[in-house]
Amino acid sequence: MENQKFYYDNKTVKLFILATIIWGVVGILVGILAALQLAFPAFNFGLEYTTFGRIRPLHTNAIIFAFVGNAIFAGVYYSMQKLLKTRMFSDRLSKINFWGWQLIIVLAAVTFVLGISTAKEYAELEWPIDILIAVVWVIFGWNMIGTILKRRVQHIYAAIWWYIATFIGVAILHVVNSFELPISLTKSYSIYAGAQDAVVQWWYGHNAVAFFLTTPFLGLMYYYLPKAANRPIYSYKLSIIHFWSLIFLYMWAGPHHLLYQALPEWAQALGVTFSIMLIAPSWGGMINGLLTLRGAWDKVRDSAALKFFVVAVTAYGMSTFEGPMMSLKSVNQITHFTDWTIAHVHIGGMGWNGGLVFGMLYWLIPKLFKTKLFSEKLANIHFWMSTLAILIYAIPLYWSAVTQWLMWREYTPEGYLAYPNFLETLTQILPMYTVRILAGVLFLGGFLVMSFNLFKTMTTGKVEDNEAAEAPALVPAGPRNPVQETVHRWMERKGVRFSVWVFIALVIGGAVEIIPMIFIKSNVPTIDSVKPYTPLELEGRDIYISEGCYVCHSQMVRPFRWETDRYGEYSKIGEFVYDHPYQWGSRRTGPDLGRAGVVGGPMYKNAAWHYNHFLDPQKMNEQSIMPNYAWFAEKDVNLEMTPKKIRAMQTLGVPYEEGYDQKAIDDYMIQAKLIVDDLKASGIEIEPTKQMVAMIAYMHKLGKDISVPGDSETTTSGEAIKENVELLSSQADLDAAKQIFQTTCIVCHGSDGKGIATFPSLVDDEWINGNQPEQVYTSIANGNVAKGMIAYKNQYNEEQITQLASYILLVLNNENSK
Amino acid sequence: MKIVSNLLENIEGIRIYYIIGLLIFVILFIVIFIRTMKRSNTEMEDIKNSILHDNTTEKTLHHN
Numbered sequence: 001m002e003n004q005k006f007y008y009d010n011k012t013v014k015l016f017i018l019a020t021i022i023w024g025v026v027g028i029l030v031g032i033l034a035a036l037q038l039a040f041p042a043f044n045f046g047l048e049y050t051t052f053g054r055i056r057p058l059h060t061n062a063i064i065f066a067f068v069g070n071a072i073f074a075g076v077y078y079s080m081q082k083l084l085k086t087r088m089f090s091d092r093l094s095k096i097n098f099w100g101w102q103l104i105i106v107l108a109a110v111t112f113v114l115g116i117s118t119a120k121e122y123a124e125l126e127w128p129i130d131i132l133i134a135v136v137w138v139i140f141g142w143n144m145i146g147t148i149l150k151r152r153v154q155h156i157y158a159a160i161w162w163y164i165a166t167f168i169g170v171a172i173l174h175v176v177n178s179f180e181l182p183i184s185l186t187k188s189y190s191i192y193a194g195a196q197d198a199v200v201q202w203w204y205g206h207n208a209v210a211f212f213l214t215t216p217f218l219g220l221m222y223y224y225l226p227k228a229a230n231r232p233i234y235s236y237k238l239s240i241i242h243f244w245s246l247i248f249l250y251m252w253a254g255p256h257h258l259l260y261q262a263l264p265e266w267a268q269a270l271g272v273t274f275s276i277m278l279i280a281p282s283w284g285g286m287i288n289g290l291l292t293l294r295g296a297w298d299k300v301r302d303s304a305a306l307k308f309f310v311v312a313v314t315a316y317g318m319s320t321f322e323g324p325m326m327s328l329k330s331v332n333q334i335t336h337f338t339d340w341t342i343a344h345v346h347i348g349g350m351g352w353n354g355g356l357v358f359g360m361l362y363w364l365i366p367k368l369f370k371t372k373l374f375s376e377k378l379a380n381i382h383f384w385m386s387t388l389a390i391l392i393y394a395i396p397l398y399w400s401a402v403t404q405w406l407m408w409r410e411y412t413p414e415g416y417l418a419y420p421n422f423l424e425t426l427t428q429i430l431p432m433y434t435v436r437i438l439a440g441v442l443f444l445g446g447f448l449v450m451s452f453n454l455f456k457t458m459t460t461g462k463v464e465d466n467e468a469a470e471a472p473a474l475v476p477a478g479p480r481n482p483v484q485e486t487v488h489r490w491m492e493r494k495g496v497r498f499s500v501w502v503f504i505a506l507v508i509g510g511a512v513e514i515i516p517m518i519f520i521k522s523n524v525p526t527i528d529s530v531k532p533y534t535p536l537e538l539e540g541r542d543i544y545i546s547e548g549c550y551v552c553h554s555q556m557v558r559p560f561r562w563e564t565d566r567y568g569e570y571s572k573i574g575e576f577v578y579d580h581p582y583q584w585g586s587r588r589t590g591p592d593l594g595r596a597g598v599v600g601g602p603m604y605k606n607a608a609w610h611y612n613h614f615l616d617p618q619k620m621n622e623q624s625i626m627p628n629y630a631w632f633a634e635k636d637v638n639l640e641m642t643p644k645k646i647r648a649m650q651t652l653g654v655p656y657e658e659g660y661d662q663k664a665i666d667d668y669m670i671q672a673k674l675i676v677d678d679l680k681a682s683g684i685e686i687e688p689t690k691q692m693v694a695m696i697a698y699m700h701k702l703g704k705d706i707s708v709p710g711d712s713e714t715t716t717s718g719e720a721i722k723e724n725v726e727l728l729s730s731q732a733d734l735d736a737a738k739q740i741f742q743t744t745c746i747v748c749h750g751s752d753g754k755g756i757a758t759f760p761s762l763v764d765d766e767w768i769n770g771n772q773p774e775q776v777y778t779s780i781a782n783g784n785v786a787k788g789m790i791a792y793k794n795q796y797n798e799e800q801i802t803q804l805a806s807y808i809l810l811v812l813n814n815e816n817s818k
Numbered sequence: 819m820k821i822v823s824n825l826l827e828n829i830e831g832i833r834i835y836y837i838i839g840l841l842i843f844v845i846l847f848i849v850i851f852i853r854t855m856k857r858s859n860t861e862m863e864d865i866k867n868s869i870l871h872d873n874t875t876e877k878t879l880h881h882n
Contacts, residue, residue, distance in 0.1 A: 083869060155865055223869065232866035240854045241847075248843060252836070270836045277843075486857060488850075512839050 003470040004152065008081045010368055011465035012094040016074035017365065019102060020357065021451050023070055027062035028447055032440040034059050037627070038589065039433040041618065044627035049113040051627040053548030057124045058112040063349060064122065064212060066105045071357040072216040073097065073140070076163050078364060079223040080147055083157045085471040089146025093139050100136035104129060116186045119545040120201050120581050122208050123177050127188045130178040137174065141167040148495035152471045156492050158239040162219030164495075165247045165502050169211030172506060176514070177204035183648045184641065187542070191652060194576025195262055195524055198584055199517045203254035203510055210250040213348065214316075217356050218246075218285050221313065224356075225292055228305045228363045234291035240488060242284030247502060249278050251509030256327035259336065260558040261584060262573040264523050268329075270513060275327035282320030289313035304379030308359030311387055315351025319344065333405070337554060337588040339429070340401035343394040350390045350443060358386065358450060365454050371461025378453040385446030393439035396432035404429050409562040412797070417565050420602075420795040421743045422591035427623045527574035530705045532654045533698075535664040536671045538645055539637045540698025543691050544583065547629070554585035555594040555702065565794075567603055568595030568703060575706055578654050590626060597704035599785055602795070606788025607675050608682035609748065610696045612757040620756055621747045632692035639665055639689065671697060682758035722781065725773040727806040728799075737807030740800060748789070753812035760787075762808050763816035776805040 036043040037052045044051050081088060088094050107129050111117070117124040125133070144167060148156060177200055180188040192200050226233050233239060255263060255271030290313050293300060300306040322344055326335045335341055366373045373379060407425040410418035419425050480490040491498050517523050533541060544550075557563050559570040571594055576582055585592075595603045605613070612619070615633060617626040643661035650656050672688030675696050679686055686692060728734070742751060748759040755761040760768065768787075769779045780801050783791035792801060 153868075155868070157865070157869055159869075226866075226869060230870065232863070232870060236862040236866045237854045237857065241851055244850055245843075245847060248846075252839070266836070273836070273840065486853060488853065489857070489861075508839060508842075512836050 002472070004473050005468060005470050006085075006087050006152075007466040007468055009077070009088050009091060009094060009465075010463050010467050012088065012091075012098055013074055013078045013364075013368060014463050014465075015098050016070050016077060017361065017368075019070040019098070020067060020074055020361070021454065023062060023066035023105060024357075024447055025444070025451065027059060027067045028440065028444045030055060030059040030062055032437065032444060035433065035437045035440050038625060039430055039437060041625045041627060046628060046630070048115065048629075048631050051547065051629075053551055053627070054112055054115060054117075056551045057117060057121075057548060058109060060122060061108050061112070061124065062105070064208070065108070068213060068349075068353050068357070069101060069105075071353075071360070072166070072212075072220070073101065074364075075220040075224065075360055076144070076216065078368070079159060079220070080144065080163065083153070083160060083223065084147055084151035085153050085469070086147060086151050089143050089150060093143040093146075097136060097140045097143060100132065100139065104132055104136060107132070111186070115546040115548075117546060117548055118180065118188065118190065118581060119548060119550050119583065120177070120190065120197075120204075121550075121586060122205050123174075123201070124548075126186055127178070127180050127182045128185060130174070130180075134171075134174060134178075137167070137171055141171065145495060145499065152474045154474065154477055154493050156495060156498065157222070158233070158236065158243065159219040159222040161243050161498065161502070162215045162222065164499050165243075165506070166211050166216040166219065168499060168503050169207060169215060169247070169251075169506055172503075172510065173204045173207050173211060176510070177201060181648050181651060183644050187641070189645075189648055189652060190581035192518070192581070193652070194579045194582050195573045196517050197579065197582040198258055198261070198576075199255065199263065199267065200514055201582070202257040203251070203513055206254040206257060207250055207510075209345075209348070210246075213353055214250075215247065217312075217316075217353060220356055220360060221285070221289050221309070224360045224363060225289055225309050225313075228303065228309060228359065229293055229296050229299055231292055231296050234288050234294065238284055238288050242281040242288065244505065245281035246278070246285070248505045248509065249274050249281060251506055252513060253278060253327070253509075254513060256332070257336075257586065258584075259327070259329050259332040260560070261556050262571045262576065264517075264573075267513065267517065267523075272327050272329065274509070275324045279321060279324050283317060286313050286317035286320070289316075302376075303362075304373075304376060304383050305359045305362035307380070307383045308355045308362065308386075311383075311390075312352050312355030312359060315347050315355060315390070319348040319352060322347070333558075333560070334401065337586070338401035338405050339397040339432075339587075341587065343397035343401065346393050346397075347390065350386070350393065354386065354443075358382070361450070361454060365457050366461070369458050369461030369463050371457060374453050374456035374460060378449055382446040382450045382453070385442055385449065389439045389443035389446065392442060393436055396435040396439075400429040400432040403432075408566070409560070411562070414797040416795055416797055416800075417562065419743075420566065421747075422566070422588075423621060423623055424743045426589065426625065430625070523573075524577065525574050526577055527572060527706060530575055530577065532578045532649065532656055533701060534671055535642050535646060535668040536694050536697040537701040538649070539642060539668070540691075540694035540696070540701075541583075542645070543632070543637075543695055544698055545581070549593075550583050550585045551587065552585075552589035552626070554588050554592045556584040557592055557594050563592070565602075567592045568598050568601040569706065572706065575703075578649070580649070580652055580654075593699070593702055595703035595707075597700040597702040598707040599704070600783075600790065601703070601707065602790055603703075604785070604788070604790060605699075606682075606786075607678045607696045607700075608684060608758045609788045610699055611679055611682075611684055611686070611692060612759075614692060614695065629695075632695055633686060633690055635691045636687075636689045637691055637694050639668065642668060684758065722774050722777045725777045725802060725805060727773050727810060728803055729806065729810055733803045734807055734811055736800070737803035738811070740796065740804055741807055744792075744795075745804070752816065753808060754816070763812050771809065773805055773809060776808060777801055780804055 033043060034052060034055045037055065077088060108125055111126060111129065112124065116126050118126060144163060148160065179191045181191055182188040190197050222233055222239065252274035253271055255267045256275045259268050300310055325331055326344065362373060362379055404425045407419045407428060412418050477493060491501065557567045557570045564570050591603065595601050598604055614629040616628050617624040642664050646656055646661040646664045669688055672693045675693050676686055676688050748756060749762050750756045753762040769775050781791065781793040783789040
C-alpha cells in the first residue's frame with residue numbers, strides 16, 4: 001500500500017519538556033523551603049503567605065501536577081504519535097492542553113500562598129480551578145482518543161492502554177472528589193462530611209498515586225525503556241495480565257489510609273485486603289521492566305538514561321512492596337502519622353517518578369533535537385547525586401518515624417507516658433529533619449546539573465517542530481473473526497471499546513467503597529450530643545482550613561492506650577457528621593487536636609494560652625517549630641459571609657433551625673464576647689471580630705460535644721490538700737524535676753519560672769493556692785482548669801510531682817531571690 | 819431518584835459486596851490469565867518488537 005505523508009508535532013512535546021524542567025526546579029525549591037521550615041521555623045518568615053501550612057501543599061502540588069504532570073504530557077505526546085504513526089488529533093487541542101495546564105499551575109501557586117484551599121490533601125484547589133482542571137483534562141483525553149481513532153497501525157500498543165487508564169481514572173477521581181458547594185469564587189464546602197469525606201478523599205488520594213504517578217509512568221516505561229535499551233519489553237503477556245489486575249485492584253485500596261480511624265471495620269478490611277493483593281500486579285510491572293534489560297546490562301553501564309530507568313523500576317518495586325506492608329494494621333500503627341509515610345512517598349516520587357522522567361529526558365531530548373547528549377559525564381554525576389539524595393532523604397525519615405513512634409508509646413514502670421509532652425518527641429527528630437534538607441539540596445543540585453546538560457544539548461541541536469514521516473494508511477480490519485482473533489486481541493484494536501472496559505474495571509472498586517459509606521446510614525451512626533458548629537466556631541474552622549493546619553495536626557485519636565492517655569477519648573465516627581470537609585490529617589508534626597476543647601482533658605488550653613501561642617509559639621516554648629500566626633489578632637473575620645456559610649451548611653444537611661442565617665451574626669457576637677471577656681480577665685484586649693477569637697472558639701469546640709465531665713474536670717479549689725509533702729533535695733531528684741519542668745511547665749511558666757505573658761510566675765510572692773510544699777504539690781497534681789492548667793496526676797507519679805514541687809521551691813525560688 | 823436512595827439506605831449486608839468483588843476479580847483473573855497464556859508467542863513477539871521499528875521519518879517537510 002502507498003505510504004501517506006504526515007508530520008509529527010514536536011513543538012508541543014518540546015514545550016512540555018521545558019515546562020517539566022522549569023516547574024521541577026520550582027517544586028524542589030519549594031520543597032527545600034518546607035524542609036527548612038520544619039527544622040528552623042524562622043524560615044516561615046513571620047508572613048502569612050509563607051507559613052508551612054501554605055507552602056507544603058504548594059510543594060506537593062508543584063511536584064505532582066506541575067513537574068510530573070508536564071512530564072507525563074511530554075512523554076505521552078511524543079510516544080503516542082510514534083506508536084500510532086500519526087500526528088496528534090488536533091493542534092488546537094494540544095495548544096489548549098499545554099497553556100491551560102500552565103494556567104492551572106500558576107493559579108494553584110497564587111491561591112495556595114493566599115490561603116485559598118479546600119484542605120483536602122492533593123486536592124486543595126478551589127472549585128473554579130477544579131473546573132478548569134476538568135476541562136483541560138477532557139481536552140487531553142479528547143486529543144488522545146482522537147489520535148487513537150486516526151492512527152495508522154492496527155494494534156494499540158500496551159503503553160497506550162496505560163495512557164487510556166490514566167485519562168479515565170483521573171477524570172473519575174477528580175470529578176467525584178471535587179463535588180463541592182461554592183459560596184464564593186474562593187470558598188466552597190465539600191458535599192461529603194466526616195467519615196464519608198475521608199473515604200472519598202483517600203479513595204482519591206490513593207488513586208491519584210495510582211493514576212497520576214503510576215499508570216502513566218508504566219505507560220512511559222513500556223515505551224521509553226525498550227527504546228532506550230533497543231530491546232523489546234520482556235513479556236507482552238505479562239503486560240496484559242498486570243494491566244487489568246492493577247487497574248482493577250488499585251481502586252479498592254483507598255481505606256488503608258484510614259486504619260484504626262473512625263471508619264467501619266469492613267471498609268478497613270477492604271483496604272487491607274486489596275492493598276496486599278496489589279503487590280502481584282505491581283511487581284508484574286517491575287519484573288517486566290527489569291527483565292527487559294536481560295542480556296543488555298552492559299548498555300546500562302554506558303547510558304545514564306538506562307541507569308535512571310533501573311533506579312526508577314527498582315524504586316517502584318520497593319514502594320509497591322512497602323505500601324502493602326504499611327497497609328497491615330500492625331505496621332500501620334508505626335507508619336501512620338509519622339515520617340514513614342513521607343519517606344515512602346519520596347522513594348516513589350524521587351526514585352520512580354523522578355528516575356523515569358530523568359531517563360526519558362536523557363533519551364528523548366537528544367532524539368528530538370537530533371544531536372548527542374552534551375555530556376554523558378554530567379548525566380552520570382546527576383545520576384549519583386540523585387540516587388544518593390534519595391537514600392539521604394529516606395533513611396533519616398525512617399529513623400525519625402520509628403523514634404517518634406517509640407517515644408509516643410513509651411511508658412514509665414509506674415504506667416505513665418514517658419514523654420507526655422508531644423514536643424519532646426518532636427525535638428528528638430529535628431536532627432533528622434536537618435539531614436533531609438541536605439538531601440533536598442543534593443537532589444536540586446543534581447537537577448540543575450541535568451538542566452544545564454539538557455540546555456546545552458538543546459543548543460547544539462535543532463528540533464523540527466513538524467517532523468515529516470510516512471506510513472501506510474490503516475486498513476480497516478472489519479468484524480472480529482473468532483478463529484483468528486481472541487477477544488482481547490480484538491479489543492486491542494478498538495480504542496473506544498477498550499476505554500469502556502477500562503472504565504468498568506475502574507468504577508467497580510470505587511462504587512463498592514463509596515456507595516455504602518454515603519448511602520447506608522448504619523455505617524455512620526450519629527451521636528445526639530454532637531451539635532453543629534456555632535457561627536463563630538464555623539468561621540474559626542474555615543481559618544483552620546485556610547491556613548492548612550491539617551498538614552501538621554490530626555484530629556483523630558486512634559483507639560490505643562498511648563493515644564487516649566495523651567489526647568483523650570478515642571474518636572468516634574458520629575463526631576464528624578457536620579465536618580465539611582473532614583480534617584483528620586495524615587501526619588502529626590504537632591499534637592492531635594481532636595480533644596483540644598475537652599475541658600480538663602490533657603489537651604485543653606485556655607483562651608489566653610491559645611492567644612499567646614498563636615502570637616509567638618517560640619516564646620511559649622523555644623523548641624516549638626510552629627509558625628507564628630500574629631495576624632490572627634489583627635485581621636477581621638468577613639462577617640458578610642457568615643450567613644451565606646450557614647445557608648450552605650443547611651443545604652448540605654446540617655440541622656440549623658429555619659432562618660438561623662438571620663440570627664447567625666448575633667450569636668457570633670454573643671459567643672465572641674465571652675471569649676473577649678475571658679481574655680480581658682487575663683489582661684488581653686481584643687475585638688470580637690478578630691480571627692483570633694474565632695480560632696480560639698474552634699479550638700474549644702474540638703471534642704467538647706462528646707466529653708463527659710468526670711474526675712479530670714475539677715479545679716484545685718475544693719480538692720483535698722495533700723498532706724505531709726517532704727521536699728526532695730538530692731541532685732538526682734532536682735535534675736529529674738528540671739527535665740520535666742523544661743519539657744512541660746516551661747510552656748506557660750517559662751524556663752526561669754517567671755511566667756510567660758499572662759501565666760503566673762512561680763517565683764514571686766503571689767501564690768494563687770499558696771506556696772507551702774503541700775499546696776504546690778496539690779496545684780500540680782490537680783491542676784487548675786479555670787486557668788488552663790491540667791491535672792498532672794494523670795501524667796506523673798507522686799514522686800515526680802514531689803520532685804517538681806521541690807524544684808520550684810528549692811531551685812527556682814532560690815535562683816530568683818539572689 | 820428517591821426510590822434509589824431509599825433502596826440504598828436500607829440495603830443490609832452490603833459489606834459483603836467486597837467479598838463478591840474479590841470473587842469476581844479472582845474469576846476474571848483466571849480467565850484472562852489462561853486466555854493470555856494461550857495466545858501465540860509469535861504474535862506477541864511481533865507486537866512487542868513493533869515499537870522498535872517506529873522510526874518512519876524520512877525527511878523534513880514544511881507543514882501546511
